[in-house]
Each structure stands twice: as structure tokens, then as C-alpha cells.
Amino acid sequence: MRRRRLLALLPATLAAPALAQGFPERPVTLVIPFAPGGSSDAIARLLSERMTPILGQPVVAENRPGAGGIVASQSVARARPDGHTLLFGGLSAQILVQGVQPNLPFDPVADFAPVIITSKVPLVLVAARQLEVNDAAGLIQRIRREPGQHNFSSAGNGTSGHVAAQHFADVNQLQVTHVPYRGSAAGLADLIAGRISYLADTPSVVAAQAQAGQLRALATFSGTRAAALPQVPTMREAGLPQVNNMEPWQAILAPRGTPEPVLARLNAALTSILADPEVRARFAAIDLTVIGGSVSEAARFFRAENDLWVPILRGMGLSAT
Structure with missing residues (x-):
């Protein structure tokens, strides 16, 4: 005192x-x-x-x-x-x-x-290889052709992956369903199996599988490319500047x-x-x-x-x- x-x-x-x-x-x-x-x-x-x-x-x-x-x-x-x-x-x-x-x-x-x-x-947008899309624009076109037939996963409601993936859908006017999991592993397994269409997660979760060809890495929700996936463009580079960065x-x-x-x-x-x-x-x-x-x-x-x-x-x- x-x-x-x-x-x-x-x-x-x-x-x-x-x-x-x-x-x-x-x-x-x-x-x-x-x-x-x-x-x-x-x-x-x-x-x-x-x-x-x-x-x-x-x-x-x-x-x-x-x-x-x-x-x-x-x-x-x-x-x-x-x-x-x-x-x-x-x-x-x-x-x-x-x-x-x-x-x-x-x-x-x-x-x-x-x-x-x-x-x-960074967060990376990845899609199931079974969709046969090679970029973010291709994913958008595929979902628009089949409205209501696609879903995305996240590690839980309100997580960064949930918000980023939903934001991607909203700004591109996509009709998709959110499937929350408890953590990233189960959703990633279902994506690889083709039961989930796409998700957004960090390179530590998706990079190894992307490099092995088990899924398609399409774009990063960031201003720069991810060091672990240097070949993957940013959303802006992918022609989607309306998608906000989510890092x-x-x-x-x-x-x-x-x-x-x-x-x-x-x-x-x-x-x-x-x-x-x-x-x-x-x-x-x-x-x-x-x-x-x-x-x-x-x-x-x-x-x-x-x-x-x-x-x-x-x-x-x-x-x-």
C-alpha cells in the first residue's frame, strides 16, 4: 500500500x-x-x-x-x-x-x-480424391451440379475449420451439410474414404495425405502459400478473392x-x-x-x-x- x-x-x-x-x-x-x-x-x-x-x-x-x-x-x-x-x-x-x-x-x-x-x-481446403476435382473452382462446379448431395467435416462446431469451410460454401452459394467430429482424425479418415466431400484444416493434419495422393489440396485460406504445400495456391491465386483469409x-x-x-x-x-x-x-x-x-x-x-x-x-x- x-x-x-x-x-x-x-x-x-x-x-x-x-x-x-x-x-x-x-x-x-x-x-x-x-x-x-x-x-x-x-x-x-x-x-x-x-x-x-x-x-x-x-x-x-x-x-x-x-x-x-x-x-x-x-x-x-x-x-x-x-x-x-x-x-x-x-x-x-x-x-x-x-x-x-x-x-x-x-x-x-x-x-x-x-x-x-x-x-x-494456415488452413488448407482439401477435397476427396473421389470427386475428381483438381482445383477450388472445380470443387465449386461439382457441388453446384449436385446441390444438397455434398458435405464437409470439421473438428467441431465453431472451430476454425468449421468456420472456414462454411464461409467457403456461403460466399460461393453452395448447398452443403456440416458434419462435426470430435477432432480432426475421424473427419479426415472419412474424407479419404470418400464419405466427406471437403474440409479445411492445418498442413500438419492434411499435408502428408495430400502429398501421398489420398486427397486433393486445392487452396489455402491465407495470403501466402503454406510452406508444407508450396504448390497449393492461395484463394486469391485460385481466383476466389471473395473468400476471406482464415489463419x-x-x-x-x-x-x-x-x-x-x-x-x-x-x-x-x-x-x-x-x-x-x-x-x-x-x-x-x-x-x-x-x-x-x-x-x-x-x-x-x-x-x-x-x-x-x-x-x-x-x-x-x-x-x-
């Missing part, structure tokens, strides 16, 4: 450096909205391990799965805004969840202060009201970590591209993604079941 009173008496130009120098005062918790295991959990733990020596306090990764990221997001939104509780969030847990859960117990934008956008991963991204977020000097300290630590060649190599091994940037850039990116996708999501009429 005495320290706070002294800081309150200092001019802002003096108080800000003092706040940054005094942070962190105790261990920092990085909340992960997923169960242990998987690429997101691995990346969050890598970042927490690298942050510890830089910040001079333990950064503890803590898994709080449940309700599509809502449990973790709500806990961080309600945490004390001092930088000691952070969220490993991203597109699915903060933006896409609004499409299946319209009455969230927190505001996905207003209740968080983005620290940094860490990385992103699932990850970010470190703090509760709203976290002091700017604390955000800047965290951003500086993470910027140095993301510049490490070893870290970048580990990201690339699972098809992640490092983004980085300043606190203000992260905030603009976060809001822009929200403003782009939330109206689209509301028009889709998604549900959590």
Missing part, C-alpha cells in the same frame, strides 16, 4: 518506469484454455519456460480447459490486472467462440489487453486495465523469445509462422479480426451442439 501511494504521487513519466521495473513481483501464471498435449499447449509451455529467466520470476503454465476456451478466458478476464495472470488465447477462444456462444460471461475484446500476437497457421492465430493476453508499462515489459520479453532461431524453428516444425509486433499492433490486429469475423459468424447461425 505504501508503495502504491508513493507511485500515485509521482508524475506519470516517473511512475511508468517504476511500474515496469517492479514487475513481476511474484510468479506469473499463463493460463492455457486447452487440455495438456497438442501443439497449442506445447507452444504455450515453451513460451512460459523462456519467459522465466527474462522476467526473473517463474512463469507457470496452467491448463484450464472447458467450454471452448470460455473457462480459461473468464478466469483471466476476472483476474487482477497487474500482469501476473495471462491468457494464451487466440482466434478460436476469443473470436470464433462468439459464433456458438452469443451470451459470453465476458467481453472477448473489451475485457482483454493484448500483449503480443505470437503466431499463426488461426495465437496471442498472449492480459486482463483489461493492466498498466501499459507492464504490457510493454511482457511484450519486450516475448519479442526477444520469438526472435530466437531455435524458437522459430520449433514453431516452423508445426507449421506456425511467427508474427510478433508491438502492444498497439496486437490490439489493432485483435480488434480487426473481431470486426471481420463476428458479423460473418452471426450470419452463419452456428450452435454449440
Whole structure:
């Protein structure tokens, strides 16, 4: 309390450096909205391990799965805004969840202060080889010739693969049926067997099968081609500029009201970590591209993604079941 009173008496130009120098005062918790295991959990733990020596306090990764990221997001939104509780969030847990859960117990934008956008991963549109299509235009033509006879799969309602595949159908006015699965593996198996017409997923899920000829990789939902599938065009290159980019991204977020000097300290630590060649190599091994940037850039990116996708999501009429 005495320290706070002294800081309150200092001019802002003096108080800000003092706040940054005094942070962190105790261990920092990085909340992960997923169960242990998987690429997101691995990346969050890598970042927490690298942050510890830089910040001079333990950064503890803590898994709080449940309700599509809502449990973790709500806990961080309600945490004390001092930088000691952070969220490993991203597109699915903060933006896409609004499409299946319209009455969230927190505001996905207003209740968080983005620290940094860490990385992103492309999504690839793939089709069953049994359809005998070689590009995205061919898939569109095939489905239009047979309205109501085709379907697509996803790893679950409201996931990035679901939204991307439905968005592809909507902007091209395709009559298709969504078949959700619990995870990517079962849907991919049905696609290879010809029971599913198409899906959208990350290169780590579909690249090996595409290269083996078990399915057709048609286009990426991104501004650049995927490193694992360099021969596959982007949607724009495929003549479909009306299809928005859908690149699932990850970010470190703090509760709203976290002091700017604390955000800047965290951003500086993470910027140095993301510049490490070893870290970048580990990201690339699972098809992640490092983004980085300043606190203000992260905030603009976060809001822009929200403003782009939330109206689209509301028009889709998604549900959590």
C-alpha cells in the first residue's frame, strides 16, 4: 500500500518506469484454455519456460480447459490486472467462440489487453480424391451440379475449420451439410474414404495425405502459400478473392486495465523469445509462422479480426451442439 501511494504521487513519466521495473513481483501464471498435449499447449509451455529467466520470476503454465476456451478466458478476464495472470488465447477462444456462444460471461475484446500476437497457421481446403476435382473452382462446379448431395467435416462446431469451410460454401452459394467430429482424425479418415466431400484444416493434419495422393489440396485460406504445400495456391491465386483469409492465430493476453508499462515489459520479453532461431524453428516444425509486433499492433490486429469475423459468424447461425 505504501508503495502504491508513493507511485500515485509521482508524475506519470516517473511512475511508468517504476511500474515496469517492479514487475513481476511474484510468479506469473499463463493460463492455457486447452487440455495438456497438442501443439497449442506445447507452444504455450515453451513460451512460459523462456519467459522465466527474462522476467526473473517463474512463469507457470496452467491448463484450464472447458467450454471452448470460455473457462480459461473468464478466469483471466476476472483476474487482477497487474500482469501476473495471462491468457494464451487466440482466434478460436476469443473470436470464433462468439459464433456458438452469443451470451459470453465476458467481453472477448473489451475485457482483454493484448500483449503480443505470437503466431499463426494456415488452413488448407482439401477435397476427396473421389470427386475428381483438381482445383477450388472445380470443387465449386461439382457441388453446384449436385446441390444438397455434398458435405464437409470439421473438428467441431465453431472451430476454425468449421468456420472456414462454411464461409467457403456461403460466399460461393453452395448447398452443403456440416458434419462435426470430435477432432480432426475421424473427419479426415472419412474424407479419404470418400464419405466427406471437403474440409479445411492445418498442413500438419492434411499435408502428408495430400502429398501421398489420398486427397486433393486445392487452396489455402491465407495470403501466402503454406510452406508444407508450396504448390497449393492461395484463394486469391485460385481466383476466389471473395473468400476471406482464415489463419488461426495465437496471442498472449492480459486482463483489461493492466498498466501499459507492464504490457510493454511482457511484450519486450516475448519479442526477444520469438526472435530466437531455435524458437522459430520449433514453431516452423508445426507449421506456425511467427508474427510478433508491438502492444498497439496486437490490439489493432485483435480488434480487426473481431470486426471481420463476428458479423460473418452471426450470419452463419452456428450452435454449440
